[in-house]
Amino acid sequence: MARNAQDKTTKRATIQDVADAAGVSIATVSRVVNGEGQVRSATRELVLAVIDSLRYRPTLSARQLGGARSKWIALVYQNPGIGFMHLVQSGAVDRCRNDGYMLSVHACQFTGSGLDRELLDIVDQLQPSGLILPPPMSVSPQVIETLGKCGIPFVRLCPQEDDHRSPRVWFDDRSAMQAMTRHVLDLGHRDIALITGLPATSPDPRRLGYLDAVREARLPAAERNISYGAYTFEGGLAAAQALLQRKRRPSAILAASDDMAAAVLHTAHAMGLHLPDELSVTGFDDSYVSTIVSPGLTTVHAPLHELGSAAADLLIKGPPDMQAGLVINRPWRLVQRGSTAAPASRT
Amino acid sequence: MARNAQDKTTKRATIQDVADAAGVSIATVSRVVNGEGQVRSATRELVLAVIDSLRYRPTLSARQLGGARSKWIALVYQNPGIGFMHLVQSGAVDRCRNDGYMLSVHACQFTGSGLDRELLDIVDQLQPSGLILPPPMSVSPQVIETLGKCGIPFVRLCPQEDDHRSPRVWFDDRSAMQAMTRHVLDLGHRDIALITGLPATSPDPRRLGYLDAVREARLPAAERNISYGAYTFEGGLAAAQALLQRKRRPSAILAASDDMAAAVLHTAHAMGLHLPDELSVTGFDDSYVSTIVSPGLTTVHAPLHELGSAAADLLIKGPPDMQAGLVINRPWRLVQRGSTAAPASRT
DNA sequence: TTGAAAGCGCTAACAT
DNA sequence: ATGTTAGCGCTTTCAA
Numbered sequence A, B: 001m002a003r004n005a006q007d008k009t010t011k012r013a014t015i016q017d018v019a020d021a022a023g024v025s026i027a028t029v030s031r032v033v034n035g036e037g038q039v040r041s042a043t044r045e046l047v048l049a050v051i052d053s054l055r056y057r058p059t060l061s062a063r064q065l066g067g068a069r070s071k072w073i074a075l076v077y078q079n080p081g082i083g084f085m086h087l088v089q090s091g092a093v094d095r096c097r098n099d100g101y102m103l104s105v106h107a108c109q110f111t112g113s114g115l116d117r118e119l120l121d122i123v124d125q126l127q128p129s130g131l132i133l134p135p136p137m138s139v140s141p142q143v144i145e146t147l148g149k150c151g152i153p154f155v156r157l158c159p160q161e162d163d164h165r166s167p168r169v170w171f172d173d174r175s176a177m178q179a180m181t182r183h184v185l186d187l188g189h190r191d192i193a194l195i196t197g198l199p200a201t202s203p204d205p206r207r208l209g210y211l212d213a214v215r216e217a218r219l220p221a222a223e224r225n226i227s228y229g230a231y232t233f234e235g236g237l238a239a240a241q242a243l244l245q246r247k248r249r250p251s252a253i254l255a256a257s258d259d260m261a262a263a264v265l266h267t268a269h270a271m272g273l274h275l276p277d278e279l280s281v282t283g284f285d286d287s288y289v290s291t292i293v294s295p296g297l298t299t300v301h302a303p304l305h306e307l308g309s310a311a312a313d314l315l316i317k318g319p320p321d322m323q324a325g326l327v328i329n330r331p332w333r334l335v336q337r338g339s340t341a342a343p344a345s346r347t
Numbered sequence C: 001t002t003g004a005a006a007g008c009g010c011t012a013a014c015a016t
Numbered sequence D: 001a002t003g004t005t006a007g008c009g010c011t012t013t014c015a016a
Helices: A002-010 A014-020 A026-032 A041-054 A062-066 A080-099 A114-128 A141-150 A173-186 A204-218 A233-244 A256-270 A288-292 A303-315 B002-010 B015-022 B026-034 B039-054 B062-068 B082-098 B114-125 B141-150 B173-186 B207-217 B234-243 B258-270 B289-292 B304-317
Strands: A072-077 A103-109 A132-135 A154-157 A166-173 A192-196 A226-228 A253-257 A279-281 A300-301 A329-330 A333-335 B072-077 B102-107 B130-131 B154-157 B169-171 B194-197 B226-228 B254-256 B280-284 B299-300 B327-330 B332-337
Touching: A002 A226, A014 A026, A026 A041, A041 A256, A041 B226, A041 B332, A062 A173, A072 A080, A080 A103, A080 A166, A080 A288, A080 A303, A080 B082, A080 B102, A103 A114, A103 B082, A114 B102, A132 A141, A141 A154, A141 B130, A154 A303, A166 A173, A166 A303, A173 A192, A173 A204, A173 A253, A173 A300, A173 A333, A173 B258, A192 A233, A204 B194, A226 A233, A226 B299, A233 A256, A233 B114, A233 B289, A253 A256, A253 B026, A253 B154, A253 B169, A256 A279, A256 A288, A256 B289, A300 B114, A303 A329, A333 B299, B002 B062, B002 B194, B015 B026, B015 B039, B026 B039, B026 B207, B062 B082, B072 B082, B072 B114, B082 B102, B082 B304, B102 B114, B114 B141, B130 B141, B130 B304, B154 B304, B169 B304, B173 B194, B173 B254, B173 B299, B173 B332, B194 B207, B194 B234, B234 B254, B254 B258, B280 B327
Parallel strands: A072 A103, A072 A132, A132 A154, A154 A166, A166 A329, A192 A226, A192 A253, A253 A279, B072 B102, B072 B130, B130 B154, B154 B169, B169 B327, B194 B226, B194 B254, B254 B280
Antiparallel strands: A103 B102, A300 A333, B299 B332
């Protein structure tokens, strides 16, 4: 008698319990659960009712062992900024929920071979049906290699180069930065500095976009106008200080991330500069950061949410949508807030 | 011949493969993998070597089905702010890694009974060995109830009340807010407003801490000095506007979250106020936000990272450390940055 | 349309 | 110290 109450809290109903209670075989229960095979609708109703009353829910472990494809995507990341990840994650979650997929996110800690181990732990132990890789993982040949040989489907976010190993989703940040530079140029600025994230030696789309616009305006593309801040607030701080301490400081500073732009704002405020009159600043990403700083950042809206959902979409649809080499491009757009204005006329 | 190359990418080695290759039984392999039971060290070495060469890694699914306790903790959340979650998560990850645990994080979308379903999906399908619940989940009787009856261990973060259903880890935010209020009082402020997160009707430790200090200073505790902003930037914006538009505006505004404090800064800047001379502002949490805004926020450092790791620790150690009713308290501290100063003398 | 039975890869008694 | 064996809860042929 206590048995019933007891069971509710300790024992889970199994497929066998359901089969017994419904007077059918476990095969039939499995069929209705998975919506496959032919089941007389009367039987199906019955089974469904029993499932409901027993609160039966199949176990992922057993399903996987049994050979089913798990409806489960893992988003792994290393360090692409918290704002970035948050947006990508919510996009992926939204898409997943649509098809009853789960989305788990895993923070990796190591670099190099340690990272490999972490990834393999996730893939082999958890056995999700697919992986989403944001940068910087998406650009690591090492990672791509490892994942490639264990055969799990994965999609890369914003890879800079195409090694045709997996589908990838991205947006054209080169054009975006070009457009942003034009915007500042149109405002009348001529002395425009850039703080980008990647080191000078790497092919950096955002730097290229900036250069595109500068050359287009027939302005000298001086290397001294370009600084490097690793996309972080701290990195941006150093770059901003150097830039703003020059005798002739730029009238506008473009940053390749909102965090670095926030650092510019921070530095400018500390120096007592009045924004945007004395200095225009722009960000990149349109993350939470760009809305909370003062003034709000004029920035490029990166389709991060869409990137996440597009990635999940590919994984869920599976082949043939998952062909390696496939690339999905999402549109960006400029968003103007208070951090840009025409330069103060300095005669 | 192509078989070998093929296998590397498609077939995983199983425990049987290892046993065969090492000339032992699967039981022995299982023993060395789990470090349990007595195994002659020569045998152990051998098995280990084979495991390595075959790149064998046990499957979580099979282990769970076999009856092992999974080394896996899930951190589920609803909406406690991205900065908050990020810190808690990294604390939990750090602790997990120490014992070879995995940490997955899941963003729940629904409220009410939908939430229940989502939680059960995670618990029943994934079967992690434990759950970490940040607010607002940690204060939902509904959630506690559901989880309680499915018998999974869970620890709550910063629950406001103790219903003795699970261990909980928290910090004394009431004292922290009291200390912060004193700090501002000591600076010479007398007209101090509070923007808190919780509605006026709820028992709110931060509001209470503020009131403690105000009364202690024998100042009138006027209800009109308290606003409510739901902890968010948007909520803070509305509250800040109302506060700063008064004919006699406060000389200091205390916010119960960094995000709301950022909103105050934002509003003050828009009004052309000079900080901290014309207005002192304080935050709460010491999240990323407090460092990127200008000026940097004087705030209370909430031990979020420690909360996450303490929670994971309890789950990993298991009973008897997991007794319901157990409470772990972590220290907070004040951190001063540029957003507070003595009030401008207004005669 | 439904059932019976053979695994899936592992753990955990129970033997030896 | 090591091997044997019986499940764990499910999916999936193959029959009926």
